[in-house]
Amino acid sequence: MICTVLLFVSSSHLFWKVHEQSAQF
DSSP states (O other), rough: OOHHHHHHHHEEEEEEEHHHHHHHO
């Protein structure tokens, strides 16, 4: 259960990072 939450948070954070970078260009 904890692993699933951690995985979700990581993907969410990664998605936000990619979205932020693509917004800059």
